[in-house]
Amino acid sequence: MRLSTKGRYAVTAMLDLALNGTQGPVTLADISENQGISLSYLEQLFAALRSKGLVRGVRGPGGGYYLGRDSDEISIADIICAVDEWVEYTRCKRGSQTAHEGQRCLTHSLWDDLSEQIFDFLTDISLHDLVKRGEIREAARLEKKAAAAQVVGLKDQAA
Numbered sequence: 001m002r003l004s005t006k007g008r009y010a011v012t013a014m015l016d017l018a019l020n021g022t023q024g025p026v027t028l029a030d031i032s033e034n035q036g037i038s039l040s041y042l043e044q045l046f047a048a049l050r051s052k053g054l055v056r057g058v059r060g061p062g063g064g065y066y067l068g069r070d071s072d073e074i075s076i077a078d079i080i081c082a083v084d085e086w087v088e089y090t091r092c093k094r095g096s097q098t099a100h101e102g103q104r105c106l107t108h109s110l111w112d113d114l115s116e117q118i119f120d121f122l123t124d125i126s127l128h129d130l131v132k133r134g135e136i137r138e139a140a141r142l143e144k145k146a147a148a149a150q151v152v153g154l155k156d157q158a159a
Helices: 005-020 028-035 039-051 076-082 108-123 127-158
Strands: 055-058 064-067 098-100
Touching (some): 005 028, 005 039, 005 064, 005 076, 005 127, 028 039, 028 064, 039 055, 039 076, 076 108
């Protein structure tokens, strides 16, 4: 299953903010450049994120955005819900349990349970968790690169 572009971009932008906002406010122009997301699209996303208290803005020269709460207090589900992108996987109209001619979807419970599982999964992952995962992956990548360089060095010495 796929998450909408709006939700994915919101999560990406918030992760960029979590990574780069420790030294001062981050501008949307910087996020746009770093992530390849249009500035006007980011403005729309950040208006929604700001209204939910997930980011706070600083105006004026040197202004930009900070996280509205600590990164470990912002879940991925919070971000997706803030941009109003929660995906229901049933074919039913929102607030209804019928999809066709007043009949309940045969698989309504299955898709409803899936939506709940996804929501719970994303609720359990914070921005802080994503930052840490990235740090672990980067450390592993550097370790692998160093090991490869050492092997090449040994081969050069043997030759």
